[in-house]
Amino acid sequence: MHKIDDMDVRILGQLQRDGTLSIDSLAERVHLSRNACWRRMKNLEERGFIRERVAILDAEAAGCGLSVFIFVRTANHDPDWLGKFRAAVSGFPEIVGVYRTSGDLDYILRARVSGVKAYDRLYQRLIAKVPLSDVSASFVMEEIKETTSIPLSEMVGGAG
Amino acid sequence: MHKIDDMDVRILGQLQRDGTLSIDSLAERVHLSRNACWRRMKNLEERGFIRERVAILDAEAAGCGLSVFIFVRTANHDPDWLGKFRAAVSGFPEIVGVYRTSGDLDYILRARVSGVKAYDRLYQRLIAKVPLSDVSASFVMEEIKETTSIPLSEMVGGAG
């Protein structure tokens, strides 16, 4: 397991809040010299703590303001079906998340579409590619919280 | 509504895949000159199409490899409760998404924790802050797909 200290956590915390930070302003915020900060950042990148740097677009402006959670319950567990399912969901850019879960549901999907009609079209295209029984959907009426920042409190000094 | 053309869509698509792209490589990929590409990018930023640029961290490496969906159904709809609920979920960094939804469920939450024990602690702290009845959770066994990229097909030329 990688060893991380408090300073690394602070650097990661800043970068996941604002990826445009220059080395100088980052160093200033975490109270470190420019070079030491740069060395740590490179190290964290190499060790895989930083997976990617991306631009987060405004979904509303981009015309896909409707977020939908899709719940799939299936009795069908043969590998052939699963392969088709994986291939299908991977091919839809509207489907932004697919999770196999414990509990009542087998799969939870999240999609971004322009509206209810676009969702129905997505649904029709999906079930045409892979047989799905027991599908239900919840439309997001309001995004109360949504962040790409993961909690870093567990990384260091935590009581476990 | 803002007017966007195919070239803008291509620029946004590249940036949401890789936010580290320099103007030169971005211009090359979308087949535009450096300067024209820069002008369009600035314009898109000013118009709010690009909400933020962030680093996406590796949740596993960061010690919060367990993703949980939490489903809340409530009969309690008074504004006082809702205010407390909003304040509570906003205060927990482990809770990375909160959505008010249509359908059977009232709220869907997503949390990132280190494990089942950490989830239980989060749950206890949450219900201590705000009364919740009818809560259920699904633990993510496998992330089949997860992306911050939103579909851009709807933006231009789409049949709507």
Add this chain to the structure above:
DNA sequence: CGTGAAACAGACCGACC
């Protein structure tokens, strides 16, 4: 929209304490 150029900031990377 394209080009070129100039000015500036920032990233990168050694050497050294």
Add this chain to the structure above:
DNA sequence: GGTCGGTCTGTTTCACG
């Protein structure tokens, strides 16, 4: 870990066609 100083890359604006 901090400092110095260098080079190189990239950004940001010009002016002009």
